[in-house]
Amino acid sequence: MRAEPAAGRGALVVAVIGGGPAGLMAAEQLAAAGAQVHLYDAMPSVGRKFLLAGKGGLNLTHGEPEATFGQRYFSRSGWLAPWLAAFGPQALRDWAAGLGVETFVGSSGRVFPRDLKAAPLLRAWLQRLRGQGVQLHMRHRWLGWDEAGALRLATPQGEAALNPAATVLALGGASWQRLGSDGAWWPVLQAAAVPPLPLVPLRPSNCGFDVAWSKHLVSRHAGAPLKGVALCFGNFSQKGEAVLTATGIEGSLVYAASSLLREALAALGATRIGFAAPFPEEIGQASLRYLAANGIQTLATRFGGYRDNFAIAEIPPEEVIALACGADHPDAQAVLMPGGNMPCLGVADAIEARIGKPVISTNQAGMWALLERFRTPDRIQGAGMLLRERPTLR
Numbered sequence: 437m438r439a440e441p442a443a444g445r446g447a448l449v450v451a452v453i454g455g456g457p458a459g460l461m462a463a464e465q466l467a468a469a470g471a472q473v474h475l476y477d478a479m480p481s482v483g484r485k486f487l488l489a490g491k492g493g494l495n496l497t498h499g500e501p502e503a504t505f506g507q508r509y510f511s512r513s514g515w516l517a518p519w520l521a522a523f524g525p526q527a528l529r530d531w532a533a534g535l536g537v538e539t540f541v542g543s544s545g546r547v548f549p550r551d552l553k554a555a556p557l558l559r560a561w562l563q564r565l566r567g568q569g570v571q572l573h574m575r576h577r578w579l580g581w582d583e584a585g586a587l588r589l590a591t592p593q594g595e596a597a598l599n600p601a602a603t604v605l606a607l608g609g610a611s612w613q614r615l616g617s618d619g620a621w622w623p624v625l626q627a628a629a630v631p632p633l634p635l636v637p638l639r640p641s642n643c644g645f646d647v648a649w650s651k652h653l654v655s656r657h658a659g660a661p662l663k664g665v666a667l668c669f670g671n672f673s674q675k676g677e678a679v680l681t682a683t684g685i686e687g688s689l690v691y692a693a694s695s696l697l698r699e700a701l702a703a704l705g706a707t708r709i710g711f712a713a714p715f716p717e718e719i720g721q722a723s724l725r726y727l728a729a730n731g732i733q734t735l736a737t738r739f740g741g742y743r744d745n746f747a748i749a750e751i752p753p754e755e756v757i758a759l760a761c762g763a764d765h766p767d768a769q770a771v772l773m774p775g776g777n778m779p780c781l782g783v784a785d786a787i788e789a790r791i792g793k794p795v796i797s798t799n800q801a802g803m804w805a806l807l808e809r810f811r812t813p814d815r816i817q818g819a820g821m822l823l824r825e826r827p828t829l830r
């Protein structure tokens with residue numbers, strides 16, 4: 437095992453792991469602030485997914501006003517607002533222009549490089565990074581940390597240990613593994629922190645959806661572009677374009693709503709659940725029979741064993757969280773928590789952050805049904821996805 441690189445003279449040594457656009461941008465900012473930046477990537481070259489995005493024209497951002505642009509992030513828009521204020525759509529266009537790549541707003545409002553390509557932008561960007569002193573180390577895979585807290589990297593010369601002053605992990609998601617984004621970092625990072633980090637599990641976004649179209653529709657319309665259409669779903673309503681495919685629907689308009697659709701399917705279309713109840717198993721059996729009779733498969737159960745309603749109301753938050761997490765199953769789409777007295781609302785967000793899927797408790801479901809009944813568009817923060825995203829049954 438070797439140690440590399442040695443600390444620079446005076447400058448703060450920072451390791452950026454991952455050479456997609458996020459890592460390259462981090463490297464650029466750090467180098468501009470005077471850090472000595474070493475960027476490591478598992479692949480033989482950086483920006484592979486970015487280059488593939490260029491094949492579709494490279495939609496860089498959107499030309500709409502910044503206030504409406506922020507709404508595209510749904511429940512995360514408040515959280516992201518300060519970041520967008522510091523570096524919004526116009527700042528991104530200016531940044532591209534600074535690399536010699538002019539942009540234009542297409543008829544859909546989306547912003548593209550004038551030549552619809554990613555390669556010239558990446559080339560200019562890498563040249564600027566090298567000029568800033570950023571050192572790129574390819575075929576260096578981050579493996580985690582060793583017992584002494586050093587970064588472990590698998591390199592062509594064997595395993596290396598690294599002690600930078602700071603580390604930026606910019607490892608991408610888990611789609612298009614052959615381009616480097618394999619999501620293998622997720623369990624490593626989860627296991628490295630004690631207590632475990634509340635990492636949000638990797639889930640598909642910007643994705644199309646399967647629809648069982650009729651044979652007639654597929655034979656006549658598969659591949660048809662849907663232009664000038666609006667997609668309405670719960671409180672989501674947007675105009676744009678989509679494509680009707682042989683197996684479903686995709687395109688930019690569908691991608692814009694895909695996280696909402698995904699969550700709603702998981703919550704309201706859940707047919708495989710975990711079941712976490714405060715009462716003893718013999719009481720829960722009736723609920724399980726009812727669920728089974730309605731086509732819902734219970735994959736895991738946890739029972740608190742409480743018989744006294746007042747005691748149920750006093751269950752400490754950590755115990756409620758443990759009960760819910762214990763009832764999760766890798767194939768479950770949601771965790772159901774019956775028991776109106778059990779204090780679930782305040783911990784629903786914490787549970788969802790841990791298990792990466794919606795929690796549906798008695799009081800949440802009741803409140804959701806009331807809001808639906810009164811047709812109020814209100815979303816409630818801090819009490820789980822069902823009330824925050826307000827998926828709608830149609």
Ligand SMILES: Cc1cc2nc3c(=O)[nH]c(=O)nc-3n(C[C@H](O)[C@H](O)[C@H](O)COP(=O)(O)OP(=O)(O)OC[C@H]3O[C@@H](n4cnc5c(N)ncnc54)[C@H](O)[C@@H]3O)c2cc1C
Pocket residue numbers: 453454455456457458459476477478479482483484485486488489490492493494495496576577578579606607608609612615616617618619620621
């Ligand atoms: C077909 C397609 C079209 C797209 N079109 C667009 C578009 O038009 N507009 C748009 O904005 N986005 C588009 N995207 C999405 C865009 O490419 C991604 O959002 C973007 O690449 C994410 O950047 P990132 O830096 O977070 O991650 P990535 O680009 O995935 O980069 C992560 C990097 O980390 C490296 N890495 C991972 N694990 C390790 C490890 N353990 N050790 C070392 N290195 C590691 C990987 O090799 C990779 O280079 C498209 C994606 C695809 C697949």
